[in-house]
Amino acid sequence: MSSQVASPPPPPSDPPPDDVRRDLFTTMVLSRTYEEAILREYHADKGPGFDIGKGLVPGEMHLSAGQEPVAAGVCAHLRPDDALTATHRPHHLAIAKGIDLDRMTAEIFGREDGLGRGRGGHMHLFDPAVHFSCSGIVAEGLPPALGQAFAFQRRGTDAVAVAVMGEGAANSGAFHESLNLAALWTLPVIFVIEDNDWGISVPRSASTSVPSNAVRAAGYGIPGETIEGNDVDAVHAAAGRAVTRARAGEGPSLLEIRTLRLWGHFEGDAQGYRPDLDTVPEHDPLPRYEQRLRDAGILDDVSVKQAYADATDVVEAAIDYAKSSPIPDPADVHKYVFAEEATR
Template identity: 55%
Template sequence: MAPTRDEQLWMYRHMVTSRKFEETIAGIYFEGKTPVFNMADGPIPGEMHLSDGQEPVAVGVCAHLNADDVVTATHRPHHQAIAKGVDLDKMAAEIFGKKTGLSGGRGGHMHIFDADVNFACSGIIAQGMGPAVGAALSRKMQGKPGVAVAFLGEGAVNQGAWHEAMNLAATWNLPFVCVIEDNAWGISVPKEASTAIANNADRAAAYGIPGERIEGNDPYAIYEAAGRAVARARAGEGPTLLEIETYRLAGHFMGDAEGYRPEGEKDALFAKDPIPKMRAKLLADNVATDAELDGIEAESAARVEAAITFARESEDPAPEDALAKVFAA
């Protein structure tokens, strides 16, 4: 099942928007944090994990989802949030810690929550598995449409919570898809040093469900595999495990010196940057013209600039509201 022309342009638009958003955030993050670095200083407080290079995973999967479907993501969530349709203005404001943010500035970039499109993420490794499986269970019990998708990194598959949730999803035959973003690095630890099996997709056999590994960070191959998995879930046929090879073009976090990477690895990854590759394919296949793609890129840049301006100009939360909505009455 190949994507239509409209779907291809949607995928390209959201990949470009995500990359532009990350590049803009990267340029702002160190404001006020030099010459002496303090994570709490500057307009963007706290850690920052960027998703440059991993955009194909988000668009290839989310092209098959709608607002009723549930997505949980990780500490590196911006590409998935953008592809799922999270409000960009409010997400930017949340990252800046502003009153107009999705959670009033309380959550920051690792705890993005948008109930309007059923998106949430967490900084805790594999934490999104339980909520996503629970959402799938609720839909099955209530006879409601919709699937749940949990995105997580390859290192999270070694967490006990992952295995427990996968077992329940398979046992209860839930409308659930687990998507592993395999960027080969768990912070600074290579996959082969932490994981006993070469392909995490092979773990699906332990739960009696389909497992598929998609190589090459290719948005088209991801789209096709995700289409099969989502269709299977919607048809009541149970969960699927997808393991997708992708590339982390940035460090684990802003400020990561990346001394653990082998010499030349980053250059090789940038040579495989998925955005220029997709643009070239769209042109070669006569899906779009240079002018159309230039227009998409300009519109994406303008949309990101507007969101950043909204965030910068928004009010800071009132100090007396610090504990509001944090604890139940």
């Protein structure tokens, strides 16, 4: 059926300039280094066995290793005054958007110096300085992104909003309502679907009636594009087209980015539902992109080593900052929440 056929992909783009590709690699390295450090700290005191409620970072943890190309490629086109709403798996996007890493880490550790004074945790990160927010509720970030895009439009600025979601969110009512309103009002918003094949443990083929969510954009009269291969250069090119269109007042776009979840849905997920586990490591986008840039003469041993060393310094400093931040006083449990007056 023609209604289920996405627009043909644009012709291959020339790769970004060398300095941009180095920056993309650096952003991906920082994100991966951060996730590996959080993984280490999260599991350090969960034993014996695995007790999700124990340790310095209790509760669920959703890490984004493997999805770095989405964050790096999209956020390379964004300014601090542009807005981005993310999902329950937000760290790579927050880092690429320029969030305060020290305060984000303190928030993950539940400390007073966190972005939300330790009350929100890793799924509820808010940094107004760079217009970043996220939520643990599926598709929750779409309506706020529309609101921000509407504000930018009314103010007469060329700022844009980006709403990032997983492929499961494309089956929600909020997704369709948001696309409809964005198209109707020609809002400067880009919808980004991070398709890592799995909605928790459910494959896309068992939950979605179309082979590609990009085709759904046509139902609302907006461009939809699928980016295959978890390719940061291709993501960068597609995001550039969408952001340029939005800044020019031409309205919304939808990008479906086929990416990869290297680790479990959450830490402690045994992933027994996943038949591709043996082959997942060979599709890791970070070493693949490193090799591409080495082959192009953009990276060498010295620059790669320096990128990882710099990332490690920044990340370990953020971990130290979080651990040195005070734990919130239990007496202040009702502060900074809407229910404060009702509890007096």
